[in-house]
Amino acid sequence: MAQHKFTTAAFTLPLIFAASVANADGDNNDNNQGNNNRNQISFNMVSANPCVSQATARVRVVSTGTAEDMTIHASGLPANTDFDFFVIQVPKNPFGLSWYQGDVQTDEDGEADQHFRGRFSIETFIVAPNVAPAPQVFNDPPFPDAAQNPKTNPVQTYHLGLWFNSPADAAKAGCPNTVTPFNGEHHAGIQVLNTSNFPDLQGPLFKLSP
Numbered sequence: 001m002a003q004h005k006f007t008t009a010a011f012t013l014p015l016i017f018a019a020s021v022a023n024a025d026g027d028n029n030d031n032n033q034g035n036n037n038r039n040q041i042s043f044n045m046v047s048a049n050p051c052v053s054q055a056t057a058r059v060r061v062v063s064t065g066t067a068e069d070m071t072i073h074a075s076g077l078p079a080n081t082d083f084d085f086f087v088i089q090v091p092k093n094p095f096g097l098s099w100y101q102g103d104v105q106t107d108e109d110g111e112a113d114q115h116f117r118g119r120f121s122i123e124t125f126i127v128a129p130n131v132a133p134a135p136q137v138f139n140d141p142p143f144p145d146a147a148q149n150p151k152t153n154p155v156q157t158y159h160l161g162l163w164f165n166s167p168a169d170a171a172k173a174g175c176p177n178t179v180t181p182f183n184g185e186h187h188a189g190i191q192v193l194n195t196s197n198f199p200d201l202q203g204p205l206f207k208l209s210p
Contacts, residue, residue: 085103
């Protein structure tokens, strides 16, 4: 796990609270396209690579009006391994704009539970009204920090993705050791889970109106 993870996104709360949120509506339907129930949705994430073909996750998002609670239960992953979780523009390469939410760590059975609180709904977006200087903290290749941001109108980000925290962890699991920027210090491994079971322009977060 990286020693310096700067996450501007969500924070983690105790799992006992996550469990209470996850059971809020008692919905056990496993339809990949998700389920709507007033102020909450539930849906599956699917494997992103053949080397982790058994990987899956069940996600539930509950709106409180001012924010959302997202709970995740992942299984079929390598045991005792660290992963990084992102909200992303499209589920697969080229991914588009991506926002680091936090970490997920599996137990000895390859399962993990995590909770994030933030804006995870039809209103989830990234915007840069103009170009501005950006901190350059992690500057090692191949993905050093940018010195400034690109200007962009609001871009809605409705998909989710999970990446190996390191290429070494990926290789240990029999996957390619490709380096990607998807962790706090920008030297993560490959993607293992995503929401490509939804259309590129209508990811699962699109289904929830706060």
